[in-house]
Amino acid sequence: MTKRMLTPSQTVGPYFSMQLKPVVVPAGPDVPGRRIRVEGRVLDGGGRPVEDALVEVWQADAAGRYRHPADARDEPPPDDGFSGYGRVHTDFETGTFRFTTVMPGRVPDPRGGLQAPHLNLIVTARGMLLHLHTRLYFGDEDEANAEDFVLAQVPAQRRPTLIARLTDEGELPTYAFDIRLQGDGETVFFDL
């Protein structure tokens, strides 16, 4: 059967940040789980912060459940305050983004094992004709990361681009994750 042509992607442009409805947190304040903070920058090929990028998050809840009909496992479904989706734009002055959420649980992989905890990220910006998919893994989850089904499909020398660094172990553990669009240490982006 002939497949239809896809509608081509176009840039999000410079104006989405006051136009798209803000969805800052994937998990509301009462959602069970360990709160974490993620902060980072989106960097261009010249190492400069991209001051008008959109970073979207799609994640499982603390029990490793997605709020989605395809996730039909027996565990209790996600709390009502948990959508699993959030989006933030980078700061116009500094190019940084940050959000607070709950640490995702482990999600099954197709082999019957468990993936390491991860956030699915989509990044796009003015000057990008297509968005990019990547994943954020957690630097203090060495054991889980070592057996992760998707990390194993990434060339070993590029895996570190997907690991966020724990920078603050205080009350609100904070992970640093820069997304490099191009050049040295270019982040791994996925073809889904």
Added chain:
Amino acid sequence: MGMAEKLTDHPPFLYRDYRSTVLRAPRKDLVEIVRTLSEATGPGPAWAELNDDDTDLTTNAGTGGEALGSRTIVTGRVLDEDGEPVPGTLVEIWQANAAGRYVHWREVEFPAPLDPNFLGVGQCVTGDDGSYRFLTIRPGPYPWGNHPNAWRPAHIHMSLLGSHLGARLVTQMYFPGDPLLAIDPIFNAAPEHSRDRMISVYDHDLTTERWALGYRFDVVLAGPRATPFEDGDGG
């Protein structure tokens, strides 16, 4: 190979005529992965559940007044590559006003008037037949800094969040017969064969007497690739 095939209908990351792509395009190949539950799911259904539609951009500024401009109905269906409707997809649009001006603090170089009755933002979730519908005003073209005397053709930005991550799409809808299309680097970054997919179709049957002009715009999203989860009970 999968990637090359899949990207055929899309623009390349690097398109030199659109200058901002030069430092923002990845240079390494995308890494193809076997999908997991993380990719087989996506934010569309959760958003459909948690958000209300907001489809009348001519009045949703909430001022009690109506936006200035040519009233325009934009409707269509969201389909997958096999032509099957895709329900439960969040469709968000944003656009300039009739004078080509965005409600945005960064818009400082174009001395066109703002319209106090127009925000230029709407959202809705596709129905069981994959359809969506907005009432808006026709946006104006506006200048940008890519090259001397550069003007964007009139367009409506559209963001789609579906039921799996691979269905994510951000695109722009254009209007038929716009002379600026031929010289717009963003539109022309898409391969020649797929550009027409981004041009809406004027539909006189949709046009409402003494009210608004009608344009149809169907959107075709990538379907989910088979994952082991879809073969049965997983494991």
